Amino acid sequence: MTILDKIVLRKKEEVALAKQRVSIQQLEQGLHFNRNPYSFKQFLLDEQRNGIIAEFKRRSPSKGVINDKVTVAEVTTAYAAAGASALSVLTDVDFFGGHTDDLLAARAANDIPILRKDFMIDEYQLVEAKALGADIILLIASILTPLQIKNLASVAKGLGLNVLLEVHNEEELNRSICADLDAIGVNNRNLADFTVNLQTSFDLVNKIPNEFLKISESAISAAETIRDLKAAGFNGFLIGENFMKTTDPGAAIRHFVDELISV
Secondary structure (H helix, E strand, O other): HHHHHHHHHHHHHEEEEHHOOHHHHHHOOOOOOOOOOOOOHHHHHHOOOOOOOEEEEOOOOOEEEEOOOOOOHHHHHHHHHOOOEEEEEEEOOOOOOOOHHHHHHHHOOOOOOOOOOOOOOHHHHHHHHHHHHHEEEEHHHHHOOOOHHHHHHHHHHHHOOEEEEEEOHHHHHHHHHHOOOOEEEOOOOOOOOOOOOOOOHHHHHOOOOOOEEEEEEEEOOHHHHHHHHHHHHHOEEEOHHHHHHOOOOOHHHHHHHHHHHOO
C-alpha cells in the first residue's frame, strides 16, 4: 500500500466522522459560506502579481516536519505582500499537520484567492471548503474516477468555487478533463513514492488545452525554473517546501521574488 493509498483510506474515515459532527446545513451557516470567492484566473493573470501560488505546509509524509514554528497569518500575509497570486493552505491533519482552522486564519488575514489543499473525495468537503473561506479546491486525478471528477467539479462550480485539477501523467490528463475545470496543474511529485521530476511539467504543458490555466506544482526552487516554465506556457507555479523549509518563509519568498525580477 502506497502513502497515497493510506491517505485516501484515512480521508474516508475523516469525512465520515466530520459528517457526524457537522451537518451540511450547519456548514451552510458558516462564516464565509455566502461570500463570493475570488477569481483564480483574474489574480493569476494579473501582471502586478508573479504567478506564484505560495503554500503553507507544516510537514509532509516524505520530509516529516518542515516548519512548525511559524503561524499561518504571519506566513500567508508575507506571501501576499510579496506578490503571490494565490495561497495554498494544507488542511490534512494526519499526514501534513494542517487543520481547517489554518484556512480560517489565512482567510481572515488575506484578500487574495486561497486553495484548500487536501485530498477531496466527497461533496461534503467542497461545502466545507466554501464555509471555511476557500476560493479554489483541488481535485487529484490519481485518486478519483473521471465521473467523480466531473461530479465534484460540477458541485464546486455550483458553489462558486474555482477548480484546479491535478495530474501526474498524460493518461490522467486525458481521462480527467471536463468542462467545469478552471485550471490544470501538473504535479512534478509522484504521490506514490514522493519522488520529484520537473520534466513532467515540460512533457505535459502542450497537451493541456489552452482554455485552462496551466499550473506547475512542486520541485520549483529557482527563479530560473519559473522563467523556463513561463516560456513553456505555464501561468502559475505552486511553491511550498522551498519557502517553508526556512526559518523565515516570508523573507524566503521576498528573496525569491527579487531573483525572479532580475532573471
